Amino acid sequence: MSDAALRLSGIACARGGRLLFRGVDLALERGGSALLRGPNGVGKSSLMRICAGLLRPVAGTIERRGRIALADERLALDMEDRLQTALGFWARLDGADTAALDRAMDAMALGPIRDIPVRMLSTGQRKRASLARVIAGGAPIWLLDEPGNGLDDASLALLGAAVEAHLATGGIVVAASHQPLPVAAPVTIALADYLAEDAG
C-alpha cells in the first residue's frame, strides 16, 4: 500500500441535470483520511461514487493510485448465501486468501454468525458484513459511505480499530458520515461550503 494516493482537483458534480457542488479538492497519500460532512442531499454519496470511478464529474480531475473498495448502502452480498460463503465469493474475486477473510470477519466480530443467511442479518450485522468485505479485499483505498449507520458502540469501536489499522499500514480512508470518523485528525470536507450557486 506504500504508494496509494487519491487526488481530486476542482471536482464538480451534477445529478439529474442539477449542479450540486463544485471546486472540491482533496489530496490523500498513504495513511491519509478524509471525512465528508453535510446535510442530506448535499452530494456526499455522489462524491464517493466519483472517487470510486462510478460517476463522472462534470468538471475537475481525479487521480487514483491503488485499488478502491466501496462500502455503501448497497450490501452487494448474496441474500440467500450463508454470510461466510457470501463474503468468500468477494474474497476470491479480490484475490484474498482464506486467512485474510477470517481476519476480516474477526475484525468485525462476525464469527458467531458466519452460518446465518445474509437475508436474516440485522441492520448492524449487515453493515459489519459490508465492512468485512472491504477489509478482506485488501484494497488500499477504502471509500466508506456512512460506515457507522446502525452500529452499536461496540461495533463502532471495531470500525475505529479497523480504520486505524488500515491507516497504520499505509491505507487511505474516505468516509461520508454524520458521525465523527473514528480516527485522529482526518481532513474534513464540509460539502455545504462547495454548493453550486444554482443548487438551492
Ligand SMILES: Nc1ncnc2c1ncn2[C@@H]1O[C@H](COP(=O)(O)OP(=O)(O)OP(=O)(O)O)[C@@H](O)[C@H]1O
Ligand atoms: N441518479 C440520480 N438522478 C438524479 N438525481 C440524483 C440521483 N442520485 C442522486 N440524486 C440527487 O442528488 C442529490 C445528492 O444525493 P446524494 O445521495 O449524493 O446526497 P447525500 O449527501 O449522500 O445525502 P444523504 O445524507 O441523504 O445520504 C440529491 O438531491 C439526490 O436526490
